Amino acid sequence: MLLSKQKKNQNANNAKRRLLISINVLGSAGPIRFVVNEEELVEAVIDTTLKSYAREGRLPVLGNDHSAFFLYCPHLGSDAALSPWDKIGSHGARNFVLCKKPQAATNEAAAEDGSGTSSLPRRGSGSWKSWFNLNLKVSSH
Template identity: 85%
Template structure:
């Protein structure tokens, strides 16, 4: 009797659970796992990177969650989600994980290389996606 009351209280106090699907740019398929809707975006990125590494997917991404953006493609916005937002606050379950663009110090390179940001456009997932569609349609 006491055990069942404890389970009911625990379920009443915990938030809704969501099955999220995270598409990692450059990877074969999405990573799927269940999260609490109160989970922070930062923690979801961290869990995605750990799952990705555990599955030994390529390309290797590393484990620093600060080096990645999480986008919600259904919102029609190019703006990355804030790491401090709650994942359930966006009303979506499908997301795109992108590595933040790296810029090189052009002064140190004496102008020999352009920044990777300028080579890749604005660094958003949409520009990468559209570029790959154009290449594959030929």
């Protein structure tokens, strides 16, 4: 009896493995943490993050268009964003950074739709790593 119960639990755990992930939103006070299925797509994780962010009333207001954001994994050592069609568990990481896509890319997409508007040029390099590294330098007393 006990042996068959253990086998059922192992099969259930293998079928639906869940992960606690932490997503830092650039410009926000702290990370958002929630549990996801490791088979969940990156696109769905971004959508869940935006909904949780809005539900908590965090600032700055981001909106709910998941296609306007990139999800990065700083521990992978790559400047490339994760593909929206990747599975979140395929990278073996649990800490991510959510960044808004550059304004120029958003304006190009809007121009293709015929609703494009000109925007002011961005200040700074636009690299999330440079912003992230600058904010991590804390002087010790």
